[in-house]
Amino acid sequence: MGATVKAPLSGQEVAKHNSRESCWIIVHGNVYDVTEFLDDHPGGSKIILKYAGKDATAEYDPIHPPNAITDNLPPEKHLGPVDLGTVQKVEVKITDEEKARLERFKSRPPLSEILNLHDFEAIARRVMPEKAWAYYSSAADDEITLRENHAAYHRIWFRPRILRDVTHVDFSTSILGHRTSMPIYITATALGKLGHPDGELNLTRAAAKHNIIQMIPTLASCAFDEIVDNAQPGQVQFLQLYVNKDRAITKRLVQHAELRGIKGLFITVDAPQLGRREKDMRMKFEAEDPAEVSKNDKQGEVDRSQGAARAISSFIDPGLQWSDLKWFKSITKNLIAVPLILKGVQCWEDALEAYDQGMAGVVLSNHGGRQLDFAKSGVEILIEVVEKLGEKRGLSFPNEKFQLFVDGGVRRATDVLKAVALGATAVGIGRPFLYAFSSYGQEGVDAALTILHDEFEMNMRLIGARTIKEVVRGMVDASNIHTHTVAVPEDSLYRLNYEIMQSAQLRES
Ligand code: 173
Numbered sequence: 001m002g003a004t005v006k007a008p009l010s011g012q013e014v015a016k017h018n019s020r021e022s023c024w025i026i027v028h029g030n031v032y033d034v035t036e037f038l039d040d041h042p043g044g045s046k047i048i049l050k051y052a053g054k055d056a057t058a059e060y061d062p063i064h065p066p067n068a069i070t071d072n073l074p075p076e077k078h079l080g081p082v083d084l085g086t087v088q089k090v091e092v093k094i095t096d097e098e099k100a101r102l103e104r105f106k107s108r109p110p111l112s113e114i115l116n117l118h119d120f121e122a123i124a125r126r127v128m129p130e131k132a133w134a135y136y137s138s139a140a141d142d143e144i145t146l147r148e149n150h151a152a153y154h155r156i157w158f159r160p161r162i163l164r165d166v167t168h169v170d171f172s173t174s175i176l177g178h179r180t181s182m183p184i185y186i187t188a189t190a191l192g193k194l195g196h197p198d199g200e201l202n203l204t205r206a207a208a209k210h211n212i213i214q215m216i217p218t219l220a221s222c223a224f225d226e227i228v229d230n231a232q233p234g235q236v237q238f239l240q241l242y243v244n245k246d247r248a249i250t251k252r253l254v255q256h257a258e259l260r261g262i263k264g265l266f267i268t269v270d271a272p273q274l275g276r277r278e279k280d281m282r283m284k285f286e287a288e289d290p291a292e293v294s295k296n297d298k299q300g301e302v303d304r305s306q307g308a309a310r311a312i313s314s315f316i317d318p319g320l321q322w323s324d325l326k327w328f329k330s331i332t333k334n335l336i337a338v339p340l341i342l343k344g345v346q347c348w349e350d351a352l353e354a355y356d357q358g359m360a361g362v363v364l365s366n367h368g369g370r371q372l373d374f375a376k377s378g379v380e381i382l383i384e385v386v387e388k389l390g391e392k393r394g395l396s397f398p399n400e401k402f403q404l405f406v407d408g409g410v411r412r413a414t415d416v417l418k419a420v421a422l423g424a425t426a427v428g429i430g431r432p433f434l435y436a437f438s439s440y441g442q443e444g445v446d447a448a449l450t451i452l453h454d455e456f457e458m459n460m461r462l463i464g465a466r467t468i469k470e471v472v473r474g475m476v477d478a479s480n481i482h483t484h485t486v487a488v489p490e491d492s493l494y495r496l497n498y499e500i501m502q503s504a505q506l507r508e509s
């Protein structure tokens with residue numbers, strides 16, 4: 001093709017292009033002219049301008065997959081490599097708080113002292129970068145749904161069976177026809193590199209070890225192909241899909257995913273707009289230079305709506321509707337006809353519609369409490385879905401042809417067993433694995449899965465079920481589920497980790 005090899009640019013040359021009029025940045029040793037892209041950047045122009053003429057790699061990496069910049073900028077804006085030796089290092093100020101955090105990170109307890117998933121959260125909260133904690137832990141508005149997701153499980157009690165031979169218990173099962181060692185999967189969560197440099201690969205590797213399915217997020221920090229390439233032969237992965245306003249982009253992504261062997265497509269339907277996550281938003285404010293903020297504020301230029309998530313979500317199509325589902329079928333049917341599942345269904349009427357439209361299942365989910373506050377928990381919705389789809393379509397659950405999944409608030413194998421008894425095929429777990437790898441990398445995720453494994457083994461014995469098929473409706477009493485008062489002692493483990501919402505603070509003068 002005769003591609004011309006460009007001589008590397010010098011750092012001094014790049015540094016001249018440090019303004020809105022001419023803005024070059026360096027990412028991974030290459031120079032890009034982003035002047036015309038500034039106003040199109042989903043995260044706003046301000047953050048790019050901060051790095052105008054400089055090396056932006058450290059800021060870029062946690063938020064973007066490696067190919068985001070090359071995919072989004074026309075080739076003529078790729079100016080070629082820079083001689084890194086001539087680039088002035090961007091001065092990274094390590095604040096006293098950051099030093100203290102790094103000290104805390106060094107003092108984290110050995111994994112052998114971590115006994116349950118709450119423990120990972122407690123450690124993560126103290127050792128993770130503040131921004132990452134704010135992004136992962138935050139939820140919508142007053143975070144009522146975030147807490148309800150967990151609390152709902154406290155209104156479901158067991159009715160165990162006794163005197164069954166529970167010497168051997170087997171809690172492996174199938175999800176969409178694929179074997180899994182436990183009735184759980186790792187659900188999609190964005191921006192894994194905010195918590196750990198290996199990002200989502202921590203999940204891929206631990207999932208392989210434990211024979212657990214990973215759902216890859218559209219907004220992973222690692223590139224989709226990198227996550228697939230790091231899977232073991234035969235390892236099953238699903239894809240969570242945010243549908244782009246530009247359907248050609250979604251079509252390419254879906255067809256590529258199919259060819260790469262993705263075994264289920266989970267179309268997210270609860271996020272036409274991203275919820276207000278105020279912890280995340282406040283964190284962004286704090287990161288700003290106050291003088292800058294007030295200067296720009298006068299001109300009305302500060303966009304107060306942007307936290308880490310909102311900043312990168314403007315591509316999501318709020319116009320997505322039921323009639324689009326046919327299109328998904330049409331773009332997948334000639335390939336492998338990957339099963340389509342709607343993620344974020346919140347009432348029986350929509351579950352019924354999904355069934356009638358030929359979906360392979362639904363995830364009863366409120367997006368970890370991050371979208372509509374006062375959305376009910378998935379496990380509460382599960383009860384009405386099982387009842388109404390039984391009544392109206394004669395279905396019984398769990399059901400191979402139309403599978404029900406639940407996510408949100410799950411911290412214990414007992415939570416999962418309750419959902420399974422109520423008719424779920426499996427349950428998605430998200431944040432606990434983020435907290436595990438943010439504190440301990442892949443080993444943390446391994447340990448989290450081992451803990452769940454041990455909890456399943458014991459609790460299967462204690463409820464008197466030898467296989468997942470024996471975990472049946474009669475083993476739980478959910479008669480209180482719709483009464484939103486909790487008459488059990490406070491769940492102090494969870495409470496210890498929950499961080500109350502802050503109000504605006506006066507600036508220090
Ligand atoms: O919950 C989220 O934070 C999320 O789904 C998301 C959506 C868009 C961008 C980043 C994250």
